[in-house]
Amino acid sequence: EVQLVESGGGLVRPGGSLRLSCEASEFTLSVFWMSWVRQAPGRGLEWVAKIKQGGSERYYVDSVKGRFTISRDNAKNSVFLQMNSLRAEDTAVYYCARVSGGWTFDYWGQGEQVTVSS
Amino acid sequence: QSALTQPPSASGSPGQSVTISCTGTSSDVGGYNYVSWYQQHPGKAPKLIISEVTKRPSGVPDRFSGSKSGNTASLTVSGLQAEDEADYYCSSYAGSSHWVFGRGTQLTVL
Numbered sequence: 276e277v278q279l280v281e282s283g284g285g286l287v288r289p290g291g292s293l294r295l296s297c298e299a300s301e302f303t304l305s306v307f308w309m310s311w312v313r314q315a316p317g318r319g320l321e322w323v324a325k326i327k328q329g330g331s332e333r334y335y336v337d338s339v340k341g342r343f344t345i346s347r348d349n350a351k352n353s354v355f356l357q358m359n360s361l362r363a364e365d366t367a368v369y370y371c372a373r374v375s376g377g378w379t380f381d382y383w384g385q386g387e388q389v390t391v392s393s
Numbered sequence: 394q395s396a397l398t399q400p401p402s403a404s405g406s407p408g409q410s411v412t413i414s415c416t417g418t419s420s421d422v423g424g425y426n427y428v429s430w431y432q433q434h435p436g437k438a439p440k441l442i443i444s445e446v447t448k449r450p451s452g453v454p455d456r457f458s459g460s461k462s463g464n465t466a467s468l469t470v471s472g473l474q475a476e477d478e479a480d481y482y483c484s485s486y487a488g489s490s491h492w493v494f495g496r497g498t499q500l501t502v503l
Contacts, residue, residue, distance in 0.1 A: 312439075312494075319396065320431070320439065320482050322492040334490040370438060378427040378486055379444040386438055 277302050279371045279384035286390045287361055295356040295387055297371030305329070305349040308374035311356045313367035314386070321367075324356065325374065339365075361391045397422065397483055397495035404501040405473045413498045415466040415483030421493050423464035427486035430459055430468045433497075434479045443468060470500070478502045 283295040295311070311323040324345040325334045333345050344357040354371055368386040375381035398416040405411040415422065415430075422428055428446045431439035441450055443459040446466060456471045466485070470477055483495040 310492075319496040320484070320494040322484070322494065325490060325492075332490070336491070375444070378425075379429040379441060380431075380439075380484075381441050381444070381450065383438040383440070 277373065277382045279373065279382060281369065281371050281384045281387035284369065284387035284389045286392065288393050289362060289391055291361050291391070292357070292359045293361065293389060295358070295369055295371075295389070297354040297356075297384055299352045299354070299371075299373075302373070304347070304352050304354075308377060309345075309347060309354045310372045310374050310380060311345060311354075312370045312372050312380065312383075313365075313389075314370070315364070315367040318367075323369070326354065358389070361389075363391050365389065366391050395493070397485060397493055399481075399483060399495035399498045401496070402499045402501065404503055405470075406503045407473050407475065409473050410469060410471045411473060411500065412467050412469045413481055413483075413500070415468070415485075415495050417464050417466075417485055417493070419464060421485040421487040422461065422466050424488065425486045426461070428459065428461060428466040429484045430457075430466075431482045431484070432477075432479050433482065439482060473502050475502050 278300045280298045310325045326345045342360045347354045371384040372380035373382040430443035433439045446461045447459045480497045482497045487493045
């Protein structure tokens with residue numbers, strides 16, 4: 276069974292940084308694009324970032340461009356999200372998701388809470 | 394990109410059918426056949442139930458079906474069961490390697 280396990284979340288002050296990790300198992304990570312999707316409290320889902328199999332292409336939602344960086348280490352079966360200059364509006368549960376066929380998110384992790392507050 | 398428009402709530406009795414709409418624009422829903430639907434139970438991760446407008450992943454009951462007309466996609470749940478009570482989200486590819494989601498619909502089984 277495909278598994279994605281996120282870690283690295285927590286409470287951080289505005290302007291601070293966090294690095295989320297997503298460890299993948301039971302599939303070959305290097306074959307798939309990977310994404311991060313977030314869900315703010317009581318709100319819907321928002322796509323955040325996407326990275327190509329080898330890491331050569333990365334895409335971001337406008338609200339995080341220049342602040343967040345998605346990366347991956349296929350040898351360690353892991354995907355990362357470096358989040359800098361965090362704002363209160365970045366508070367959300369962050370999900371790691373596998374991109375299937377280039378068009379859909381077919382497996383999701385259990386989510387990691389990120390809270391930005393003073 | 395703006396979020397796709399979904400009704401905030403929907404409901405139906407066991408055994409009935411319910412349809413949830415998802416309205417976008419010609420730049421997302423209307424422009425690509427890459428609409429997906431996700432089911433999310435409270436405190437759980439989203440689960441893919443429909444991809445590419447009409448495709449059901451292995452293991453998803455055939456009570457779930459998807460369709461699209463113009464800029465509006467729809468999810469139909471037939472033969473409602475208690476375990477179908479959940480939040481449902483649509484998403485669409487929006488070009489330039491971006492995606493957009495709907496705000497979600499809370500489905501209640503009466």
